[in-house]
Amino acid sequence: MKVHKILNNNVVVTIDEKGKELILTGRGIGFKKREGDLIDSNLIEKKFSLENKDTAFKFTELLSQIPLEILTTSEIIINHAKQFIEGELQDSIYISLTDHIHWAIERHKHGFDIPNGFLWEIKKFYPKEFKIGLYALSVIKERLNVELPEDEAGYITFHIINAQLNGTMPxxxxxxxxxxxxxxxxxxxxxxxxxxxxxxxxxxxxxxxxxxxxxxxxxxxxxxxxxxxxxxxxxxxxxxxxxxxxxxxxxxxxxxxxxxxxxxxxxxxxxxxxxxxxxx
Incomplete structure (x- = not known):
């Protein structure tokens, strides 16, 4: 595989044998690389292939702006969610959840936690998804050393539900x-x-x-x-x-x-x- 586009030192885009874009992540996978260079397969940690072109474009844009640890943490949460919900999650979850976690952490670091006015209803109406939200907080704490408030479990729950129904947050x-x-x-x-x-x-x-x-x-x-x-x-x-x-x-x-x-x-x-x- 060859480098098609470099997003940062840890994320590159390649083209597979079917002509589809693949997003590859791995520590140092894009370091000192240029377009057309061969990719060291030993450095590949994750591969992402998103069917929707608009979603894939937004995802690549997002990955060029956030740390690799945020992406890998989000992926762990998404994979966990897939085991406990009915049906499939839309590809958009990779964008919405990853972006949310990134900015939630940034807000928290600056003391700007946002109260969730629907937290009570979320716990009552979506107990299965809320458990995933609580799991997400534990993963974020363990991997990123950031302890987010319970309100954020509610917001993460919204993103899980949103990806199930393919709707929008509002x-x-x-x-x-x-x-x-x-x-x-x-x-x-x-x-x-x-x-x-x-x-x-x-x-x-x-x-x-x-x-x-x-x-x-x-x-x-x-x-x-x-x-x-x-x-x-x-x-x-x-x-x-x-x-x-x-x-x-x-x-x-x-x-x-x-x-x-x-x-x-x-x-x-x-x-x-x-x-x-x-x-x-």
Whole structure:
């Protein structure tokens, strides 16, 4: 392999046999090298091949500006995350998470830690991803000797979720906001406290996560039989009244009236939750 581009002493770009760019990292891999020079294969520590050209370009730009230790730490965290989440992570995680860790550390060194206003919701709504965030803090402390606050575990959680849903950070924040609002409406409508360990609560939160994602991306719920909606509306009247409150709130705040199908699913989840908490 030959050097196609030198980003810094520790990162170079090469072209593979299929004509695709490969990003190679390794201590001193680019030191005193020029374009066209042969690459010492013994120095290669990691190879990155990103399918999206725009993502690959942004990644190479990022790598030219940050220390190799940040990249390798981010990669350890990403590989750990891949073992514990469902589905795949988008390539964008290599950019967003690496960049975030870099600037979080820089801010921390200068005493500018940013409080995470959604930390409570993140812990409750995304417990699996939050554990990854906590793991990330331990890796950063061990490898980079920087002890970031727990708030940063929440921000890292956002990046993991964002890469799963292929959205943007503001969308994830707004998703969490919508989920919190709906949970509060249900809570105060029935005047109960949630048992976060109960299966109905966990199912409801999972449903709300994707429901909020659909609202923000203007996606519709798959159509169901209209007769089923009428049956559910009549059978679960108390839960349906709560769903109507949610409907009014979403219209007022997000200009999103519930479709019959969205109302159906919300009503079923609310009824399950109400019944389980009532009988517990």
């Amino acid at each position: 969308n994830i924040v707004n998703m969490t906001k919508i989920m919190r609002e709906i949970l509060n409406i249900v809570k105060y409508h029935f005047n109960f406290e949630y048992d976060e360990n109960c299966l109905s609560y966990q199912r409801f939160v999972t449903h709300l996560k994707f429901f909020a994602h659909r609202i923000l991306n203007q996606q519709s719920q798959p159509q169901q039989d209209a007769s089923l909606y009428e049956i559910i509306r009549q059978k679960y009247k108390k839960a349906y009244l709560c769903t109507k409150q949610i409907d009014l709130h979403l219209i007022h705040q997000y200009q999103h009236p519930l479709s019959d199908d969205e109302s159906l699913y919300l009503t079923i989840h609310i009824e399950r939750l109400r019944t389980e908490l009532k009988n517990s």
